[in-house]
Amino acid sequence: MTKEQIKSISIIGLGLIGTSLARAWQAAFEAEGRKLFISGYDNNFANKDKKEILNYGLNRFESDFQYLCAVDLVVLAAPVQENIKTLRKIKRFLKPKTLVVDASSTKQAIMDVAKELDVRFVGMHPIAGSELRGYQNSNPDLFRGKPVAICADEKLLKQAKVKDFQALMELIGAEPFVVDAASHDKIFAKISHLPQLLSTAIVNYCAEDLDKAGTGLQDMARLSGSAWLVWQDIFATNQTEIADVLAAFSQKLQSLSNDIRAGNYEAIEQEFQSGNENYQKLQKRTQQ
Amino acid sequence: MTKEQIKSISIIGLGLIGTSLARAWQAAFEAEGRKLFISGYDNNFANKDKKEILNYGLNRFESDFQYLCAVDLVVLAAPVQENIKTLRKIKRFLKPKTLVVDASSTKQAIMDVAKELDVRFVGMHPIAGSELRGYQNSNPDLFRGKPVAICADEKLLKQAKVKDFQALMELIGAEPFVVDAASHDKIFAKISHLPQLLSTAIVNYCAEDLDKAGTGLQDMARLSGSAWLVWQDIFATNQTEIADVLAAFSQKLQSLSNDIRAGNYEAIEQEFQSGNENYQKLQKRTQQ
Structure with a gap:
């Protein structure tokens, strides 16, 4: 000090x-x-x-x-x-x-x-x-x-x-x-605002079958308990970045959907291998 | 017995x-x-x-x-x-x-x-x-x-x-x-196979910024540690349902993106309120 x-x-x-x-x-x-x-x-x-x-x-x-x-x-x-x-x-x-x-x-x-x-x-x-x-x-x-x-x-x-x-x-x-502030808002649109929207969207999308849900969906759903009071401000002050990120991620899912429909399992396997590696990185960081 | x-x-x-x-x-x-x-x-x-x-x-x-x-x-x-x-x-x-x-x-x-x-x-x-x-x-x-x-x-x-x-x-x-088997595979494409794909996709989409991730993304990422060995079979035996669910969810995200871009916060607030309610239902079930 x-x-x-x-x-x-x-x-x-x-x-x-x-x-x-x-x-x-x-x-x-x-x-x-x-x-x-x-x-x-x-x-x-x-x-x-x-x-x-x-x-x-x-x-x-x-x-x-x-x-x-x-x-x-x-x-x-x-x-x-x-x-x-x-x-x-x-x-x-x-x-x-x-x-x-x-x-x-x-x-x-x-x-x-x-x-x-x-x-x-x-x-x-x-x-x-x-x-x-x-x-x-x-x-x-x-x-x-x-x-x-x-x-x-x-x-x-x-x-x-x-x-x-x-x-x-x-x-x-x-x-x-x-x-810097602009980079911050871009990064957090991805690593924070996107997870929140996915959590809210998936719990609503699966609403009818929540009684059969396992721990996978349950973990995914935790953020859906978040308060609108906090999030309305986030959406209002990071509107364009969030809209861009959601649109890009939506495209990524559409592309995965196409790969699965076409039986292009090499692409999906690649996605899983990267997912495994990134998960290891994330775990290492949080266990430090 | x-x-x-x-x-x-x-x-x-x-x-x-x-x-x-x-x-x-x-x-x-x-x-x-x-x-x-x-x-x-x-x-x-x-x-x-x-x-x-x-x-x-x-x-x-x-x-x-x-x-x-x-x-x-x-x-x-x-x-x-x-x-x-x-x-x-x-x-x-x-x-x-x-x-x-x-x-x-x-x-x-x-x-x-x-x-x-x-x-x-x-x-x-x-x-x-x-x-x-x-x-x-x-x-x-x-x-x-x-x-x-x-x-x-x-x-x-x-x-x-x-x-x-x-x-x-x-x-x-x-x-x-x-x-019945057909309903099972339809339901689990939503409540199990979709969460798995979202988890894998988001951890890859955010790969560069995982060092800044909070607990929200961390919870979302847990499933991305899953083994391809198990999932390749699931994709191969539930191909059409999973492709349909991913495409529909991708559309839902695109629609949320449009609402945010247009500043249509009433629609997003409605999504959050439903999310809160569904989260309560899920919590009640798992705390039984």
């Missing part, structure tokens, strides 16, 4: 990701005997829940954005379009040195707005989602061993507070990698 | 399914203090493995098919095309009363051959596969709570030995349901 350490954080959006971050950071600081103050904001909290959330890593539940001027780091942890709205709302309370990061699943749209508003902003995407939601499902180990995308220009990435933020993510076991 | 109890079984094919059946039946009979004799056949076994396999629920490793005349039940537990070849080979050793069942993933092709050979045959498909293979991965609880398809004509299903066989499957916790 540098001299300009991050000691006070505000998290806006207290769902699975926001509260898991709070719990993970508090636990890591406590283990090192360091002090950290985290305040949390969430418009959707009823009064009775405001007390309970204080057991989830927060030092204070807050509703007045003017206190944001006092913190080192602001984390936007709601769905992306809500994060964009919040960013516009809080801009006037931020000091020029305040670092703002988000935890949304798409990066180009929010980074465009941050640039327009001239906010000191780092786009982040922790690859640690779940079909489960809400602070009750939060977990301080959610980020351990998980990749986390970091989007920012090179100049910013050299600044002390940004380095401190990356160190904060490493402190809780996450594995940051730097990527 | 009826008077005509099944007390001797031969299992031809000692992979995951065959050895799991042997272990499950032995454990169930032992628990009830009943006697059972299981012999196993497998051409692919080296001499050194023939000893080890005797720890996996078998009373004897056998290679001479003439002993099949002495057993109540023969189970074909290799991939479907090998089962078909075996059925033709063993026909002349079977007594007319011997019941033969298979455990293959497609049913129409093998049942056509059984009819042609005039063998007393029940088609079975335990929905208990895995991407893992081999007797070393066998598990006596593999069938507990799992559906198992039973294909046979009504007349046969009323016979004592066939009822005994269904009871044998219930004894190890499986949940038999009766379905």
Whole structure:
């Protein structure tokens, strides 16, 4: 850590990701005997829940954005379009040195707005989602061993507070990698938004016969439990990439269908061999 | 159980399914203090493995098919095309009363051959596969709570030995349901063969970015570890149904792609709501 350490954080959006971050950071600081103050904001909290959330890593539940001027780091942890709205709302309370990061699943749209508003902003995407939601499902180990995308220009990435933020993510076991926003959205249309759509589509396509399903379909179906509330924002902010990826994958399936119909088993065998190899790679990575 | 109890079984094919059946039946009979004799056949076994396999629920490793005349039940537990070849080979050793069942993933092709050979045959498909293979991965609880398809004509299903066989499957916790072979192959093209192809296709489509994958893609990818040896038979014996299902699902994805590109979020939200409901149904079933 540098001299300009991050000691006070505000998290806006207290769902699975926001509260898991709070719990993970508090636990890591406590283990090192360091002090950290985290305040949390969430418009959707009823009064009775405001007390309970204080057991989830927060030092204070807050509703007045003017206190944001006092913190080192602001984390936007709601769905992306809500994060964009919040960013516009809080801009006037931020000091020029305040670092703002988000935890949304798409990066180009929010980074465009941050640039327009001239906010000191780092786009982040922790690859640690779940079909489960809400602070009750939060977990301080959610980020351990998980990749986390970091989007920012090179100049910013050299600044002390940004380095401190990356160190904060490493402190809780996450594995940051730097990527530009456009590439991020292209890649995640493939490795995240496509699996979600496949899961939803296949469970609906097989609706009549779910009582006969084995573990294969069951694993495939897990993501179909995901909330539209989160995904509507992802589709709205990564529309073209997702449409392109779905169309290309649809073509791939049509081509496999043609091969099977024609009895062209060499092509299918090749697809299986590659599948086996890629599965091994994926397993090696997750078992590290 | 009826008077005509099944007390001797031969299992031809000692992979995951065959050895799991042997272990499950032995454990169930032992628990009830009943006697059972299981012999196993497998051409692919080296001499050194023939000893080890005797720890996996078998009373004897056998290679001479003439002993099949002495057993109540023969189970074909290799991939479907090998089962078909075996059925033709063993026909002349079977007594007319011997019941033969298979455990293959497609049913129409093998049942056509059984009819042609005039063998007393029940088609079975335990929905208990895995991407893992081999007797070393066998598990006596593999069938507990799992559906198992039973294909046979009504007349046969009323016979004592066939009822005994269904009871044998219930004894190890499986949940038999009766379905005709054509419907079986249509249904499983959707709920089993489609998920397999999606898993293989997506892991290949995302090959370059697997290092950034989250748990969503990881769950989706599990089936891509499956062996071509098993699947080549499934594709060869359910060719048209699988080609049709893949083409139809490809169309569904193309249509979702069009909706996303056009910003038609009502249609996508509807798809998500149905997905959520179907996911709940699936979870309820598997948690029973």
